[in-house]
Amino acid sequence: MDWMPHAAEALGIKDIVPAYLKPDLQSKDLLTSVGFASGGSGIDLLTSSTLGVVAMSQQLQYFKDYIAKLTEVAGEEKAKANIANSLVLMSVGKNDIGVSYTSGAQMYNNLLKVGIASLQSKHSDAKLVFFDIFTPLDNITGNPQQFGAQANITFSAIFSFGDSILDTGMNNNLLSGRCNYPPYGRDFPGKVATGRFCNGKNPTDLIAKALGIKDTVPAYLKPNLQSKDLLTGVGFAAGGSGIDPLTSSTLGVVAMSQQLQYFKDYIAKLTGVAGEEKAKAIIANSLVLMSAGNNDIGVSYTSSARKLQYTFPAYCAQLVTWSTTFLEQLYALGARRFGVLSTVALGCEPSGRVVGSCSITANVGAQTYNNLLKAGIASLQSKHSDAKLVFFDIFTPLDNIASNPQQFGFQNANLGCCGGVGSCLPFTTLVCPNASTYVFWDSLHPTEKTYRIVVSDVLNKTLSSFS
Structure with a gap:
């Protein structure tokens, strides 16, 4: 056994x-x-x-x-x-x-x-x-x-776009929006701070591993990226980014428009390594992940002029329009299988909780966007019968875990293991001894253990949709 x-x-x-x-x-x-x-x-x-x-x-x-x-x-x-x-x-x-x-x-x-x-x-x-x-x-x-065990579902590679939920190190060379310093990565293989906003692996890695693609997914901008890494996928997602162009410019991180350009550059490199026919097959048979909306709602709408331009429901609708346009652009480049993530449970993050409980207001807002996104993905699916566009609901399992931590083997959902309700600063000593007892690693991002539960839940419910 x-x-x-x-x-x-x-x-x-x-x-x-x-x-x-x-x-x-x-x-x-x-x-x-x-x-x-x-x-x-x-x-x-x-x-x-x-x-x-x-x-x-x-x-x-x-x-x-x-x-x-x-x-x-x-x-x-x-x-x-x-x-x-x-x-x-x-x-x-x-x-x-x-x-x-x-x-x-x-x-x-x-x-x-x-x-x-x-x-x-x-x-x-x-x-x-x-x-x-x-x-x-x-x-x-x-x-x-x-349980998602379908022998006929195989993916040649994995790609990630969007924000810190999927980021594997795209901001490492920037002055802002990066976390390639301890104690981040404390529980990652080799105990290396790779730029993942977590103590260990994040959903990009865990999904890749669950699908038998690779153990960890390197960022496209990783300095020592190997040709063999190109064959099974890389990460383009960048912490702090969003589908609203204002989000990445506000936070000074890699915008999703730039992520798309990097993907085009990647395709050229992959073609050089594998040949045009194989490159097209790899992209068509890959799983493309996208996570957006978290920073758009939490940063661009909450603290910018977007409130003067849009009501919140109208802003959410605009985010969905931008998201489906982005997916269309990926489709035009040959991608055919997509896992589109909901937002996290924004009201359950340590930075957003209210008197030890998840903020209902923040979570209702997140679900307003998620419901519109789910409908937008379904509409896009109806236009492309040769593609599979699947909504990955990470909000619900994370909300369940954060609301009932003991039920899932956690002791603390109110604080991040690193930094509590504040920032997880470089080389800080304000870090818990065992991250597996915490739902959240820092004030915004779950621990690897939490991600494992969420990813398992999502794949069990959605993997058959790709058959």
């Missing part, structure tokens, strides 16, 4: 859990866990002996050896504390039933659940929890389309 690394990452322990028998295992790995599980093993001794793998009795002996090593590294008291406060996972029965016996998975599961409850009653100082992985896996395999 390969979900142990995901559990460790979700709990903020480590990204990858090494096997105890890994040749180059480091002492530091002992402090935050290792794996003893062995493929083909089972609780029945016959199972491991039949398949010639590490038996569970031997796994137990290895655990005893591990304790001795941990004690040497950390001392007896800390070693005992590490083990007592750890999460111990056990997966058995699959091979026992499948190899040593051949039927009755749920019969075993029901008996196991009862056995665990009985053992819990004997040990009040312990927590023994039954993890039911049978039911969700049965649901997924029985209804693959509902």
Whole structure:
């Protein structure tokens, strides 16, 4: 079973859990866990002996050896504390039933659940929890389309346009609108501040990974961008930008009109690398993401003369007109599959909350725009039968998380992990020790953990629309 690394990452322990028998295992790995599980093993001794793998009795002996090593590294008291406060996972029965016996998975599961409850009653100082992985896996395999598991949906590349929700470092060479400094990137691979407005990966990366395209998406202006990066997509989105030209000029960042020009430059470079026919195919089969409206509403309408030009509903309608025009321009350049993001839940950001709760007024305003955007995308879809334009609602899951943080495993939704309700300044020490307990990384942007939940929700609901 390969979900142990995901559990460790979700709990903020480590990204990858090494096997105890890994040749180059480091002492530091002992402090935050290792794996003893062995493929083909089972609780029945016959199972491991039949398949010639590490038996569970031997796994137990290895655990005893591990304790001795941990004690040497950390001392007896800390070693005992590490083990007592750890999460111990056990997966058995699959091979026992499948190899040593051949039927009755749920019969075993029901008996196991009862056995665990009985053992819990004997040990009040312990927590023994039954993890039911049978039911969700049965649901997924029985209804693959509902969970976005469609084998015929593949994307050759990914591109992102718009604002900081998708920015992977386009503003890094500017004086404003950039965040390529610590503590940003604290939990990104290599602990590097890449220009992402997050502690780690953002939706561009997470969607690319979920679709099997690449682990991280480089910004188009990344200094050491490689030719091979061009083949699977790059990011053009820039923090602080918006579909209203006034937004980017006010904040001094890469405008969306400039992002479009960079995309044209990219196409020329891609054609040089891959040839015209392949370049066209890559773009046509890619996923194009766009996020706009957040800064337009939060900056251009809130603090500029736009209020004198438009009522708020009229401004939202104008934003949608600009957005659909931008999408038409991308369509004309060969793009055919689009994921258009709603705004975030603007009233739930730490900078916009009211007495510890999401601002209803701000969220109603955001949803006014989102509803018009959704209708605009549907209208554009009706004009282009050879394209797929899909509305990605990130507002709803983020609103749910920020309104019910404990339900999703968070402890704090009122403050950003870095800076609280203010700015996350370069090299600041005003940063929480564990970002995975916070909904927001800074006063405006979610943490990677929050993004993971949001992206999973969005893809589960929309991926089948691309078939």
